[in-house]
Amino acid sequence: MRVTKKSRRLKALIGATTATVAALPAFFGAGVASAETPAQNDAEQIEASAQANGGTELVSAKPGNASNKMRLVVHSESMDRDIPLEVIRPADTSKPAPTLYLLNGAGGGEDAASWQRQTDIVTFFANKQVNVVTPMEGAFTYYTDWQKPDPALHGVNKWETFLTEELPPVIDSALGTTGENALAGISTSGTSVFNLAIAKPGLYNAVGAYSGCAGTADPVGQTYIQIVIGARGDADIENMWGPVDGPDWIAHDPIINAEKLRGTPLYVSTATGLPGPHDTLESKGINGNMVTLANQVIVGGIIEAATNECTHRLANRLAELQIPAQFDFKPAGTHSWGYWQDDLHNSWPMLAAAMNTPV
Known part of the structure; x- marks a missing residue:
């Protein structure tokens, strides 16, 4: 040239x-x-601070798509695979902050039905002094320890072990937390949060359960679980807790084991299943689509009516045992994200107080 x-x-x-x-x-x-951006600096600090917990260790930390978001990957020793986590960082990362473990529903964040995609949590927590950690895996597992591997659900699932034993020490070291924790979940995870709190007393300062069914040893609760795991997850339900009506199903029923929740502040919410303020053509997620609205009103209404019945039984059981809990029985509302966003907002003062962080 x-x-x-x-x-x-x-x-x-x-x-x-x-x-x-x-x-x-x-x-x-x-x-x-x-x-380097502040988020990149934060990611580097997280990687430098993280300490392994046996074979469970931080694999990577990267900035997310918002200034206060991080994407962590942690290798689970019990499941022998990497678990992605969405993390919202506190307003002031130079100070230790507590951790809210916020669980997705049946899809485990592996689909579009996640806290990050469907709600305002990134902006809601932008000025809060708290780390918000959400696993982005665990679809149709109920975040429990399965008795047997299931090929439809990533093989080995030991979510109780991961969330109560393996992950918290890694998170505490990596994020420089205060060691104070709370736990909240929706729908299927509204069952999980109680069982996780029962499995590790004292780990979580408070629990929030939104539109969940606490019963697992009764026909209603078992039918709900069978639909989620078998019909939707295409998994073998007996791989989870063994044969239905077996001892592991009873051991994972928070209503039967309610005494083990004593001393843990609880916020429990549900609606009736009747159409409410978030069930309109203008509602977020509906976007004027009549078919979407009809599905939310009909299917979401039926599911919410079922969780309402379960939640009333839990409330009665706690009342019998004189275990205090805050219940929010909404007169209208379906099994959908608009109400769960409201629930998170409404329960935040209780969760924040339990974690000793400002509202």
Whole structure:
């Protein structure tokens, strides 16, 4: 290729411009054009601080798609695979903050039905002094320890072990937490949060359960679980807790084992299944689609009516045992995200107080 005088002049001009741009940070101050963003600096600090817990360890930390979001990957020793986590960081990362473990529903965040996609949690927690950690896996597992591997659900599932034994020490070291925790979940995870609290007393300072069915040893609760795991998850239900009506099903029934919840602040919510304020064509997620609205009102209404019945039984059981709990029985509402966002907002003062962090 022949180099002309014009091309040499152009190359010289480009070189001079590049040198000038490179010198700008020194002229205006290093903070203007820092080589790393605060989120990247946070990710590097997290990776440097993380300590392994046996074979469970932080694999990576990367900035998310918002300034206060991080994407962590933690390898689980019990499940022998990497688990992705969405993390919302506290308003002031220079100070220790508690951790809210916020669980997705049946899809485990592996589909579009996740807290991050369906609610305002990123902006809601933007000015809160708390870490919010959400596993983005665990579909149709009820976040419990399965007796047997299931090929339809990633094979080995030891979510109780991961969430109560393996993960918290890694999170505490990586994020520099206060060691104070709370736990909240929706729908199927509204069962899980009680069982996780029972499995590890004292780990969670408070529990929030939104539109869940606490019963697992009764026909209603068992039918609900069978639909979620068998029909939707295409998994073998007996791989989870063994034969239905077996001892493991009874051991995982928070209504039967309610005494083990004594001393843990509880916030429990449900609606009747009747159409409510978030069941309109203008509602978020409906976007004017009549078919979507009909599905939310009919299917979501039936599911919420079932969780309402379960929640009343839990309330009666706790009342019998004189175990205090805060119940929110809404007169209308379906099994859908608009109400769960409200539930999280409404329960936050209780969760924050339990974790000793400002509202």
